[in-house]
Amino acid sequence: xFFTDWEGPWILTDFALELCMAVxxxxxxxxxxxxxxxxxxYEVEKEGYEAGxxxxxxxxxxxxxxxxxxxxxxxxxxxxxxxxxAEKAMTRLQERWKPVVISTSYTQYLxxxxxxxxxxxxxxxxxxxxDSISIPENLKKxxxxxxxxxxxxxxxxxxxELDRLFSRQDVKEIVESVKAIGAGEKAEIMRNYCESxxxxxxxVVGDSISDYKMFEVARSMGGVAIAFNGNEYxxxxxxxxxxxxxxxxxxxxxxxxxxxxxxxFETLSNISIPETEIYIMENSDFAEVLEKSKRMRVRxxxxxxxxx
Numbered sequence: 185x186f187f188t189d190w191e192g193p194w195i196l197t198d199f200a201l202e203l204c205m206a207v208x209x210x211x212x213x214x215x216x217x218x219x220x221x222x223x224x225x226y227e228v229e230k231e232g233y234e235a236g237x238x239x240x241x242x243x244x245x246x247x248x249x250x251x252x253x254x255x256x257x258x259x260x261x262x263x264x265x266x267x268x269x270a271e272k273a274m275t276r277l278q279e280r281w282k283p284v285v286i287s288t289s290y291t292q293y294l295x296x297x298x299x300x301x302x303x304x305x306x307x308x309x310x311x312x313x314x315d316s317i318s319i320p321e322n323l324k325k326x327x328x329x330x331x332x333x334x335x336x337x338x339x340x341x342x343x344x345e346l347d348r349l350f351s352r353q354d355v356k357e358i359v360e361s362v363k364a365i366g367a368g369e370k371a372e373i374m375r376n377y378c379e380s381x382x383x384x385x386x387x388v389v390g391d392s393i394s395d396y397k398m399f400e401v402a403r404s405m406g407g408v409a410i411a412f413n414g415n416e417y418x419x420x421x422x423x424x425x426x427x428x429x430x431x432x433x434x435x436x437x438x439x440x441x442x443x444x445x446x447x448x449f450e451t452l453s454n455i456s457i458p459e460t461e462i463y464i465m466e467n468s469d470f471a472e473v474l475e476k477s478k479r480m481r482v483r484x485x486x487x488x489x490x491x492x
Contacts, residue, residue, distance in 0.1 A: 190287035192391030202263040213335040234366025236288035236394030247317040248327040260293040271301040273431035311363040371397040393417035428460035
């Protein structure tokens with residue numbers, strides 16, 4: 185088995201962002217929610233809060249417009265954009281190994297898009313049944329009115345307003361009904377697989393803040409953490425950085441470590457793929473790798489590449 189995130193390493197879409205554009209036509213609203221998620225998880229380190237809980241925070245607003253499971257699946261299908269060569273790379277890897285996809289994404293989206301490129305492994309995502317959520321009309325109106333307000337704020341003012349909103353009991357109940365996969369849950373899922381299957385060299389791929397704990401656990405167990413076009417949070421906790429415009433680079437690096445384990449570090453320089461650079465982070469200039477990785481993220485993913 186190998187372990188991987190979904191959005192970033194395999195699919196270019198940030199589905200929560202796409203939902204906000206499709207439903208609210210407001211990218212700034214989502215980027216502010218995402219910033220608040222980073223703030224709570226990585227700066228404040230709020231007890232019980234994990235990086236990647238943005239999907240929990242977003243759920244009340246989606247429920248306010250009465251979005252249903254079938255709507256989520258339809259938007260997923262229409263908005264999906266994959267990393268170039270994703271299907272080819274996944275097919276190649278699945279000839280020998282089983283992928284375990286661990287994502288913060290809503291399961292409706294994860295299942296639909298994984299099916300589109302033929303993923304046959306295990307899928308773990310954020311679970312919420314939109315069909316079963318019912319909220320009063322007055323709360324619906326308040327939440328919808330808050331969208332433009334949230335989009336207009338920044339810094340401490342934004343954090344205070346969102347602290348106030350998510351401390352409300354009626355909003356908190358909706359948020360807490362979501363069974364989210366955040367950074368901590370990702371790490372725990374991977375650890376459970378390793379312990380139950382006797383895996384002593386976990387190979388894990390990710391790209392963002394929700395992957396850093398999974399990276400730390402993999403490394404503590406003697407495995408390897410691979411950042412694919414990673415942002416600062418991912419690169420700080422990675423062994424390997426791949427900067428590439430093709431998912432075939434992931435297939436090459438994952439396959440190499442699955443076959444050769446620690447010895448793969450010695451032969452990484454033999455990999456030659458167009459528009460691909462591979463770095464061993466402990467031997468590299470962090471600022472240089474980060475700048476190159478950020479440029480590739482934005483090139484491939486646009487606004488989604490700038491999020492935590």
